[in-house]
Amino acid sequence: MSWKDEARAGLNDIWPAALAAVPIGLLFGALAAGKGLSPFEVFLMSVLVFAGGAQFAAVELWTHPAPILALVFSTALINARHILMSASIAPKLKGFSTAQLFGGLYYMADENWALAEKRARSHPVTPAYWFAMIVPFVLGWLTTSTTGAIIGAALGDPKRYGADFAFTALFIALTAAFWKGRVTAWTVAAAGIASALAYKLAGPPWHVLAGALCGLAAAWIAAGDLPGKAIESPAE
Amino acid sequence: MSLDPINLAAFLGMALVTYLTRIAGLALVGRLNLSARAQAAFDAIPPSVLIAVIAPSALATGWLETVAALVCGLAATRLPLLGVVAVGVATVVALRMVA
Numbered sequence A: 001m002s003w004k005d006e007a008r009a010g011l012n013d014i015w016p017a018a019l020a021a022v023p024i025g026l027l028f029g030a031l032a033a034g035k036g037l038s039p040f041e042v043f044l045m046s047v048l049v050f051a052g053g054a055q056f057a058a059v060e061l062w063t064h065p066a067p068i069l070a071l072v073f074s075t076a077l078i079n080a081r082h083i084l085m086s087a088s089i090a091p092k093l094k095g096f097s098t099a100q101l102f103g104g105l106y107y108m109a110d111e112n113w114a115l116a117e118k119r120a121r122s123h124p125v126t127p128a129y130w131f132a133m134i135v136p137f138v139l140g141w142l143t144t145s146t147t148g149a150i151i152g153a154a155l156g157d158p159k160r161y162g163a164d165f166a167f168t169a170l171f172i173a174l175t176a177a178f179w180k181g182r183v184t185a186w187t188v189a190a191a192g193i194a195s196a197l198a199y200k201l202a203g204p205p206w207h208v209l210a211g212a213l214c215g216l217a218a219a220w221i222a223a224g225d226l227p228g229k230a231i232e233s234p235a236e
Numbered sequence B: 001m002s003l004d005p006i007n008l009a010a011f012l013g014m015a016l017v018t019y020l021t022r023i024a025g026l027a028l029v030g031r032l033n034l035s036a037r038a039q040a041a042f043d044a045i046p047p048s049v050l051i052a053v054i055a056p057s058a059l060a061t062g063w064l065e066t067v068a069a070l071v072c073g074l075a076a077t078r079l080p081l082l083g084v085v086a087v088g089v090a091t092v093v094a095l096r097m098v099a
Helices: A003-034 A039-048 A052-061 A068-079 A081-092 A098-107 A110-120 A127-155 A163-176 A182-201 A206-223 B005-028 B036-043 B045-059 B063-076 B081-098
Strands: none
Touching (some): A003 A039, A003 A110, A003 B081, A068 A081, A081 B005, A163 B045, A182 A206, A206 B036
């Protein structure tokens, strides 16, 4: 495939996720404005950090003056998943120069990473594909979050349009793309229950850590009795 | 164009720690020699993280969000990404009007 075909495939894959992120960006900007952040500050945070979940959690924690240590710790915890995500996707990125690799990974997010993982099942992931996904997705997040901060007050209660639920619906749809039968069902159940419990008992950001670790543990346990797996790894 | 210097410091700290997580995986590539079982756990990272992030919204907000999340789960077996989002948002709005 030519780089143009690769770029077209990237755009085709990312646009539904980018569209689904529009109300999320507006919602984020509106919430940040409610905490006293200026539109320029919202733009700066989005361009520098570019991590939806961590930015929402940060806004929830925001006070004046900003609690820098708490914000950095919360961000590190919520984004710790990126370590395993980049370890998983990096070997599948084909033909990237060092600059493309370190530049491209700066804007790796759940959505574009998930789509690249899906792409990697059938095609090599080229720089043209990766950047065609990244650029519109990043521009969309910058535009909508900044716009949300500007018109935040005018939007009124985002719950009226169900915009607060778009994030949840989007992540459920993305989870379905990774469905591998019984093991995934146990993973989802364990991650969901552990995260909800941790959220109730310890509050954010611990729910992400607890849910992710319990989901992994459930997959580990559920995969143990898969036929054939025990023969492949007799050491276990 | 107001910018609080302490806010800027917070943004830079958040950005640095986030970028470190995004490139740290590069150091792990090739050092991971995964058993079949570890591979299953590794494959479970995406659904685990995605569900862990949204579980409070889906399970700990109220019954109608939980119902809408279940509707999304059903819709996800048949519809593309944006269809699931549309169904989820419409369900939440409808339930909130009724409830």
